[in-house]
Amino acid sequence: MPKQIRLTTPLSNEDVEKLNIGDKVLLNGILLTGRDAAHKRLFELIEEGKELPVDIKGQVIYFVGPTPAKPGKPIGSAGPTTSYRMDPYSPKLIQLGLKGMIGKGNRSQTVIEAMRKFKAVYFGATGGAGALIAKRIKKAEIVAYPDLGPEAIRVLEVEDFPVTVVNDTKGNDLYQEGIKRYAKE
Amino acid sequence: MIREIPSKKIIEVVRGLCIDANYNLGNDVLRAFDKAIEAEESPTGIEVLKELQENARIAWEEKAPICQDCGLAVVFIDIGQDVHITGGDLTEAVNEGVRQGYEDGYLRKSACHPITRKNTGDNTPAIIHIQIVPGDKMKIVFAPKGGGAENMSRVTMLTPAAGIEGVKDFVVNRVKESGSNPCPPTVIGVGVGGTFERSAILAKKAILRDIGNRNPDPELATIEEEILTRINRLGIGPMGYGGNTTSFDVFLEIEPCHIASLPVAVNIQCHAARHKEAII
Numbered sequence A: 001m002p003k004q005i006r007l008t009t010p011l012s013n014e015d016v017e018k019l020n021i022g023d024k025v026l027l028n029g030i031l032l033t034g035r036d037a038a039h040k041r042l043f044e045l046i047e048e049g050k051e052l053p054v055d056i057k058g059q060v061i062y063f064v065g066p067t068p069a070k071p072g073k074p075i076g077s078a079g080p081t082t083s084y085r086m087d088p089y090s091p092k093l094i095q096l097g098l099k100g101m102i103g104k105g106n107r108s109q110t111v112i113e114a115m116r117k118f119k120a121v122y123f124g125a126t127g128g129a130g131a132l133i134a135k136r137i138k139k140a141e142i143v144a145y146p147d148l149g150p151e152a153i154r155v156l157e158v159e160d161f162p163v164t165v166v167n168d169t170k171g172n173d174l175y176q177e178g179i180k181r182y183a184k185e
Numbered sequence B: 001m002i003r004e005i006p007s008k009k010i011i012e013v014v015r016g017l018c019i020d021a022n023y024n025l026g027n028d029v030l031r032a033f034d035k036a037i038e039a040e041e042s043p044t045g046i047e048v049l050k051e052l053q054e055n056a057r058i059a060w061e062e063k064a065p066i067c068q069d070c071g072l073a074v075v076f077i078d079i080g081q082d083v084h085i086t087g088g089d090l091t092e093a094v095n096e097g098v099r100q101g102y103e104d105g106y107l108r109k110s111a112c113h114p115i116t117r118k119n120t121g122d123n124t125p126a127i128i129h130i131q132i133v134p135g136d137k138m139k140i141v142f143a144p145k146g147g148g149a150e151n152m153s154r155v156t157m158l159t160p161a162a163g164i165e166g167v168k169d170f171v172v173n174r175v176k177e178s179g180s181n182p183c184p185p186t187v188i189g190v191g192v193g194g195t196f197e198r199s200a201i202l203a204k205k206a207i208l209r210d211i212g213n214r215n216p217d218p219e220l221a222t223i224e225e226e227i228l229t230r231i232n233r234l235g236i237g238p239m240g241y242g243g244n245t246t247s248f249d250v251f252l253e254i255e256p257c258h259i260a261s262l263p264v265a266v267n268i269q270c271h272a273a274r275h276k277e278a279i280i
């Protein structure tokens, strides 16, 4: 069993600095959601020096576009989307105090470097486990850009939301380490 | 004898298949999870596989989509030449089935205009592949295809001199370069031969096979096994966290091609290997 750590957002530098690649983390508290379109808007506001509609300091952003919620449920299936599409925007958000991102798949060197410099981590959630992940989301509320539909920014209240540390604050990458460890040439 | 099939019946069947395929993962994939949990070396990999197993159970119990990416609606239809469709046209009937299935099943609609990126709002148009076959029945296979794995798929035109070794290398490299993006463990469809477009359709058809079913041609079956072994030595593992379960299976389909070319297509299918069929 990999090591399991429980954390509650917002996260501090100390919280993220103790994490290492491969650690299994159960997140509690709130997560922000956003994918391509929301990231683009946040980035434009930063470029124009304007205030963001949500405070991202110490927060964790989950890259997700859920299915519609059935009546009586807070959210539909809600697994991660592929993260590389957010790479152009992430370093700026990390610089402004974002402490974590949740998605699936590789990040660029620039993002990994920003995480090292400004102390943030990238978590992987299990892609395709949308029904399981939805059960750890207790509440979902749209807080910005409702016009974007599934891509609107939401605040999620989560309980033991399961993720794995893929990039830590030391510049390590689980994808590369995993291959090194298990590849048979 | 001509057999009549009302278009209303087609709408109803397609609607049902959309929901069934998205909520209920096939037994072949469930068996593959069990087998992989036994064989996987990486503890983190085993954790991921157990999550996927648990996810499939929750989806089935709660009638919820396995994955939030409910895919583009890919539909393969074999129509018996003695079938006559009444009360409306076939394409519209399939699209109406998709429209109703995605709406009533609370499925995510992911179809959009390729340039403006505006969502079409109802997950249509479906991607429909029709073949006319002997008989008076109609077989409909519905296979929702998510973006993550589809984006990692490729078609290439090798030189004939590259031969079968060139084909194997191309497939293995494609899986290697895709890394964690297509949600491994994956299923790999390989289409070799035909023309540019035909190879891609062969590759897509290949992923409709159930995991564990080899190509009936023993030579092709051997190639499938060889590619699978090489892929699982790459070390990518479940979700790319490292391990020896990178793909559950490799399916190869071939067709004759031009003397000057060797088309090869690789269609990557994620572990949400969804496909359901019905015969009317």
Ligand code: SF4
Pocket: A079, A080, A081, A127, A128, A129, B067, B068, B069, B070, B145, B146, B147, B148, B149, B181, B182, B183, B270, B271, B272
């Ligand atoms: S690649 Fe497959 S399992 Fe992963 S998010 Fe896309 S549809 Fe879901």
